[in-house]
Every structure is written in C-alpha cells, then in structure tokens.
Amino acid sequence: MKPTLLNLIQNNQFAGLDYEDPYLHLHTFIELCGTVKIHQVPEEVIRMKLFPFSLLGKAKLWLNALPHQSLTRWSDIEIKLLARFFLLAKINQAKSEIVTFSQKQDELLSEAWERYKSLLRRCPSHGFDDLTQVNIFLGG
Template sequence: MADNRTMAQMLQAPIEGYEDAIVVPPINANNFELKQPLINLVQSNKFTGRQDPHNHLRFFNKVTSTFRHPEVPNTSIKLLLFPFSLDGEARDWLDKEPPRSILTWDDLVLKFINQFFPPSKTTYLRNEITTFYQKPNETFNEAWERFKGLLRQCPHHGFSELHQLDTFYNSLNTNDQDALDSAAGGNFLDKMPREGLAIIESKSKVRYSRSRPNDSRASTNAPSSTSSPSNNSFEIQQMAALLEDKMNIRMSRLEKAISEKNATTPATVKAVEEVCVTCGSEDQISTLILNKE
C-alpha cells in the first residue's frame, strides 16, 4: 500500500511507542483514586540507585500496605505507585525498560533487584557472612548487630538459621563463647536453634560486654602507650615537688603549733606518722597528739 504522506509528515516524530514499561491491569472499581498524601509518603523516601534496594522495597511495601481497596488488588496499587518512589539513576533505569515489559509485581521486583543488587554483590556479602569474625575491640553486642546487618543486606543469602548461629558462635572470642556456654548451661551448640537465638538476643541487650579486650581496669593501672619514658619522669618529678611543698608547709604549721604550746604548757610529741607520698592527701597526716605532763 502506497504511503501518501508528505515528506514533512514522514519527518515528524511518531505518536506511538510512549507506553510505560509497567503494565497495570485494568481497574474497574468505582470511586478509586490514589490519594495525594499516599503519593507524598511514597516520595518521601525516593530510591536513587545508591541506597540498599532491599530496604527500599521494605519501606515501599510497608507504606502501600496501609492503603487498601476492596475491589483493587494490592499488587495493582504497588504497580501504580512504584514509579513515584524512584528518582535519578533509578528513574532513568525504569524509563529505559522496553514498553509493556513488566506485567506483574513479581516481574518488577525481579528486574529492580537484579539491576541494583547484581550477583557480584550477593557473592561478596555471602563471603562476608561466611568469614565473619569478632573484631579485637568489638563488644558482643556490636558484633551481633554487625552480623545481623550483613544478613539483612543480603536476605537471599541462603544460609539456614543453624548455619548462621554456628558461624556467629565460632567467630567470637573465647570470653564471649564461654559466656554463651554458661548461659546455655553447658555447650551452646547443644541447644535448639530457636533457644540459641534467644540466648544471643538476651546477652546482646548488655551494652558493654565484659570481654572487650581493652579492659578499663587495666588501662587505668597501666601507663599510656603514647607516653614516653621522659614524659613519665617529668610528671613524677612534678608530683614529688608538689608533695614536698605540701609537707614543708604542713610541718611548718606543726612546728609553730608545738612552739606555741611549749610556751605555755610543756608537752611531748607522742607520734607523727609520715605523709603518703603516692597520693599527697593531707588527710593522711596523723593528728599530732600532745600530752600534758
């Protein structure tokens, strides 16, 4: 069939091919509309392609679950709202998807996750979980929160609950392993997985674990690693000079008191204890006992 259009008409931009990638099933419900407050709530946490896509889906599912219509499937509402939750790189990705290529909510989730959480990232996080270990200065609670964070970042890791608990238990230092064994009344791994998880959660509520390697008691008794011998010597000299000054002042006062006392009533000094040179406290100087003859 001959094309009777003029060249000018042929050079015009086409009016077809502008359909969206997402196909929303027909909605025949009466009085159905997306309320602006719901759209605003979805847009309050836009995904740009730089955040965790799993966290975005969790937030989106939570928001859309608050809106229900008896005649409209929740998946249709999600398909309508999801484009409003994207921005920047993520919005560009959706716009570049072929028209009418996303037919269901599951299709959208699959393409979204594969785009912003590639298999290489899954492999990396699985390795981080498998080789997890408690850091030298990390408390039990900090280690447990970090371990759960890795699991949450990769919800499709595929590790069973038993594998997770076994990995975490064997990653701990000796003190924290002993604490879990003690809480379990024996060997921690002899417990059922659910019981073991409850024990870990209970112990993690103690914010400061006793197993932190740098014990505060040791740090107060030991000299700082940043202090050089010369600095320590100078500080000791200063302390000694200060104590000597305090002793001289105190002894002068005592001698004056003795002289004044002898001028009126002869007395003898029974005992005078030495000053504590480690703390320099004036309270540790014994009271001068004067006895009348």
C-alpha cells in the first residue's frame, strides 16, 4: 500500500464525535480508496483493510470492540458504523431540515437546488420518494 494513501486516509479520520458526519466520512474514504487499484484485488478488500486506519478515538474503540469476524463485507461496516454514529436525533434533525427547506432571498434557483440536494445527501435514509422530494423543493 502506498504511504501517500495511508497519509491521506489518516488526515481524514473519523473519531465519532457528535459534530462529525459519518456519511461524509464514508464518502471521502471510498473516494480515497478508489484511487488505488491492485491487480486482482477487489475494491472491497482494499476498503476493508484500510478502514481501521480511517478511525480514531471512540470510533476506533467501537471498531475494536466488535466481535471478531462480525465485519465480513464492506456493507457490514457501512451499516454498523451508521447505526452507531448516525443517531436517530441526527436523522430527525436532517429530515426536519429537508421538510422545512425554503429558497433564501436573493438565492438563485440553481443554488437553492444544490443546497437542497446537499441536505438529501446528508441523510440518505430520509425515506422521501422522488416525487415527495420534488414537491418539498417546489413548496420551498
């Protein structure tokens, strides 16, 4: 593994603090891992091997406390990390921000749309279908 990649990953570590966004961490981590291609090694294996280096503090303690062999696929890591660090209060807050979205005064429609899409990306588990998302945006 290239030391440069390991440095990039360690410069973007997730500690599990309240203000940190685990979705953003996963997105950044996947992006960084995507820069590495090893002949006949699946991307999932690369992610699984590098993921522990992307954590510190209570997030690292959480990972180390999981039962051995409880994370056998990349999706296991994603599901368990989000279940632990993207709490119900954060989900409810994010959903509230989506539902109460409104275009700001002097904000271009394209800027409002990008800001709205950003809210949706911050909470992939919002549960709003495409039609509802469009209706919320148009109502705001």
